[in-house]
Amino acid sequence: MPSSRIIKSVFTLFVIAIGFVPPVLAEGQRLIIEDVTLIDGKGNPPRTHMSIVIEGSRIVDILHGSAKNIKADQRIAGRGKYLMPGLIDAHIHLKGAYPETIDGQTVMAGDREVGIKTLHGFLYSGVTSVYDSGNAPDYIFGLRRDERAGKITAPHIFASGAIVTYPGSHGSQFGGVLIDDWPEAKSTLDDYLARKPDLMKLTYEERGWGARPMIPLLPLDLMQKAIAYANDQGVRTTVHASNEYRARQALSVGIDNLSHPVIVGPITDEFARTLAAKQIPMVTTLTIGERYSRLAEHPEYLDQALYQATLTPDEIKKMKTETRKEYQERVWTWWMKIMTPIAQDNIRKVHEAGGILVLGSDQSSGPSSHRELELIVASGIPPLEAIRIGTLNAARFLGKDRDMGSIEIGKIADMVLLDADPTVDINNAKAISAVFKSGVRIDRSRLDLPVNHK
Ligand SMILES: [Zn+2]
Missing domain, CATH: 2.30.40.10 (Urease, subunit C, domain 1)
Incomplete structure (x- = not known):
């Protein structure tokens, strides 16, 4: 090998090794x-x-x-x-986070190498911005800092860090930021906001649907105070809610946008009109529920070029065997298969009423962001509109539409x-x-x- 080529190979290896x-x-x-x-x-x-x-x-x-x-x-x-x-996936949870027990306390940590590879997969797939809707704070904010400083090759990273919720409620396990009383919650929120989240992420979820048991729910008046507290400091807020009633309540106390569509049943026309009238962005998150039956019934989707490019042969093999079998046996898989078309009808209704849909896969890979586009189009929304949902609308969700989202x-x-x-x-x-x-x-x-x- 001529020396210039050796130098080039060494350089390439070096570049790949540090991810820059x-x-x-x-x-x-x-x-x-x-x-x-x-x-x-x-x-x-x-x-x-x-x-x-x-x-x-x-x-x-x-x-x-x-x-x-x-x-x-x-x-x-x-x-x-x-x-x-460039596409913007406005609901991901970057791969690489894991719970770690230190002195009997469980905290969330993250594997940067996994994170950087995943971020490369997004860029490879044409996703130039991601919003992480809940993760290990040190992990995701570290990557966000390095991305903004130009130290790593990655899409623009927007993140919430931890999820703000109520003890025992959705997102409280593994590092959720717990609030249960006011004004005591203020100091907790001060610490949270000090990390400069791009959005404050709340959950407002009692479950009791899809074979899941009931869990405690964040009190509405506490959510209202938390939203006002964040908004007063210039931080917008987003919420996980899964039914129309809870989504309406969140709107009534000033939430800035919705992290999910309604998935537990059909929405009313009035709700679609309300979202349109208030211009409240709503993220589509169809892929997270649809992926189970897709793998169970159509594992051949993994043969598509983007999956082959971004997943290792071992990962693909494991998905086609172990993971597939596990999904086939889960009640959840078949419940979500029935509910996905209902969620698709719901997003189409919101779109047709003039509402702002936003692309978000609730997954962690470039190909998943494309799957979300496909599912949006399969809902009956024309591709040109789906592109706006995956670009300018997503920038609007982030409050960044003055700077990005369109050419x-x-x-x-x-x-x-x-x-x-x-x-x-x-x-x-x-x-x-x-x-x-x-x-x-x-x-x-x-x-x-x-x-x-x-
Ligand atoms: Zn999520």
């Missing part, structure tokens, strides 16, 4: 994507022969026709290709270049030619993923 891929476009440089079909993420029909000019991390111009007269440090031919905003002048250049039109078939959102985060083209061949270790 150097940016291709330096700060202030100009990149132009020429003559592309533009899908802006705002729900506008695709526009052909468009040129997009990016300087540093931002989009500075969008023009019809050629940009040959504009100087550029880098040009990408877009003819025959489609450019859409518009002034916005951060988070984009995916595709070889086929996702507005005619949502599966084409997987025909990825290039991924850009903050104006930087991600070198997908250098990401720490099984596809690059073959």
Whole structure:
């Protein structure tokens, strides 16, 4: 092997080992994507022969026709290709967290290597932002800090850290932040808010559905005080609720958005109209429930390219055998199979009423984010609308729509270049030619993923 190639291999190994891929476009440089079909993420029909000019991390111009007269440090031919905003998965729980017992106390820790590989899988799949809706705080906030400092290659990370809940309620095991009285809860919330969560995540759940027993519920007046306390400090709030009644109550005490659709039964038209009138974003989270029967009945989905690229052969083998058998035997699997179409009807009703749906898989992988897109479209929502749900609407959910979520002048250049039109078939959102985060083209061949270790 010539020495230059050895040096290159060593460098590649080093790059993979530390999980850092150097940016291709330096700060202030100009990149132009020429003559592309533009899908802006705002729900506008695709526009052909468009040129997009990016300087540093931002989009500075969008023009019809050629940009040959504009100087550029880098040009990408877009003819025959489609450019859409990077996907935003607005409900994940990043893989890698585990409970650890220290001095008899159970706390949550996280395996950074697992986390970084998972984040690489998101980028590889065209997901340029993720919102983690509850995790081990030190783990996820550490990764968020490193992502923002440019120390790791990852999508933009938004996170809540821990989940705020009531003793014994949903999310209280493994490191939930427990509140049970006011004003005593203030100091607990002060510690929580000091970590600068991008959203405060609450749960409002008594279960008693889907073969699950009843559990204690966060008192409504306590939730109201917690929401006001966070809002007063400029922090928006989101809640896990699973039925219409609890979701309505959460709305009545000022929650800013909903982390799940209603899944335990059909919603009323009035609820759909209320969400639309109040413009309360609601995350779709269909994948988390549908994945059980999917694996039980259609394990061949794992043969698709994105799964093969991001999962190891051992992981795939285990899913097709052990995990599949386990899912087939679970009551939950078949309950969720019946409830998923009901949740799909519910999200379609909200969408048709003019509400803001938001893509969120409640899973932890790039392919799962694409599955969510597929399930949104299977609900009867056109692909063009599903793209908005996975881009601009998700940015709105995060309160970041001034900066991201669409391809518009002034916005951060988070984009995916595709070889086929996702507005005619949502599966084409997987025909990825290039991924850009903050104006930087991600070198997908250098990401720490099984596809690059073959
Ligand atoms: Zn969740």
